[in-house]
Amino acid sequence: MRLQVLGTAAGGGVPQWNCACPGCSGARAHPGRRRRHASLAVQLADGAYVVNATPDIADQIESCAFLRPGPGPRESPLKGVILTDAELDHTIGLLRLREAAALEVRSTPVVRQALRPFADLLHGYVKLSWADADTIPVSGKRPRYAAGSPEAPGWVSALRLGPLVYAPAMGVWPDELDEAFLRAACVIVDGTFWDDEEPRRTGISTRTATQMGHLPIEATMERLSRLPGRRLYTHLNNTNPLVDPAAEQHKALAELGIEVAADGMVIDL
Numbered sequence: 001m002r003l004q005v006l007g008t009a010a011g012g013g014v015p016q017w018n019c020a021c022p023g024c025s026g027a028r029a030h031p032g033r034r035r036r037h038a039s040l041a042v043q044l045a046d047g048a049y050v051v052n053a054t055p056d057i058a059d060q061i062e063s064c065a066f067l068r069p070g071p072g073p074r075e076s077p078l079k080g081v082i083l084t085d086a087e088l089d090h091t092i093g094l095l096r097l098r099e100a101a102a103l104e105v106r107s108t109p110v111v112r113q114a115l116r117p118f119a120d121l122l123h124g125y126v127k128l129s130w131a132d133a134d135t136i137p138v139s140g141k142r143p144r145y146a147a148g149s150p151e152a153p154g155w156v157s158a159l160r161l162g163p164l165v166y167a168p169a170m171g172v173w174p175d176e177l178d179e180a181f182l183r184a185a186c187v188i189v190d191g192t193f194w195d196d197e198e199p200r201r202t203g204i205s206t207r208t209a210t211q212m213g214h215l216p217i218e219a220t221m222e223r224l225s226r227l228p229g230r231r232l233y234t235h236l237n238n239t240n241p242l243v244d245p246a247a248e249q250h251k252a253l254a255e256l257g258i259e260v261a262a263d264g265m266v267i268d269l
């Protein structure tokens with residue numbers, strides 16, 4: 001299975017349009033540090049899919065050789081979108097795909113329910129079909145726009161995609177996830193924050209990383225290092241020291257044999 005990393009940033013991207021933090025300012029000064037919203041393109045047995053539909057999705061599709069349209073004038077190899085959750089930075093790209101003739105969306109039932117307004121908007125443009133994704137629940141955190149919806153285990157999931165497990169948001173590390181990780185040839189997981197206090201220390205939130213639904217890297221890297229397959233962090237927030245290529249934290253991960261995913265990376269599994 002071939003996959004391409006289409007983006008590696010948490011919500012807002014790096015740089016975020018309204019942010020002058022060191023990470024965002026550094027990315028403005030050094031375009032090589034820019035990161036699009038976290039996403040993957042995957043070639044599955046039945047076609048090509050994008051994992052999460054970000055605000056950057058059109059540019060991300062353009063950046064991926066196996067998603068190039070053709071040979072007909074309006075033919076695309078993109079069969080659909082697989083969602084880890086219903087957060088806006090993972091779903092508003094669905095609206096950007098309104099030119100598609102048909103699109104399959106795979107998610108949990110609760111995410112599908114939350115996205116009813118999207119389905120209503122796209123009705124008349126795209127023939128949407130829905131299917132279940134192969135998921136492991138990793139957080140019950142609802143998007144803010146769905147605060148009135150019932151709590152449920154399917155709000156945030158890790159995805160099993162053949163030999164890959166993709167978990168860009170991970171509030172917990174349950175046994176079921178551990179079993180999937182142990183069997184995977186590659187895991188790409190939540191690297192939103194380096195440490196639990198980072199969101200409070202940098203002033204972007206009154207909550208810790210864990211309270212925001214993200215296990216920090218400091219809490220997962222030792223355990224991750226013991227897995228047999230290839231291991232990468234993604235979904236970096238712009239406050240994460242790893243957005244600076246010179247940060248010493250890169251060495252700590254390299255010593256554990258863990259990579260930081262980069263936009264454009266192609267992985268064959």
Ligand SMILES: [Zn+2]
Binds near residue numbers: 022023024025238
């Ligand atoms: Zn910033």
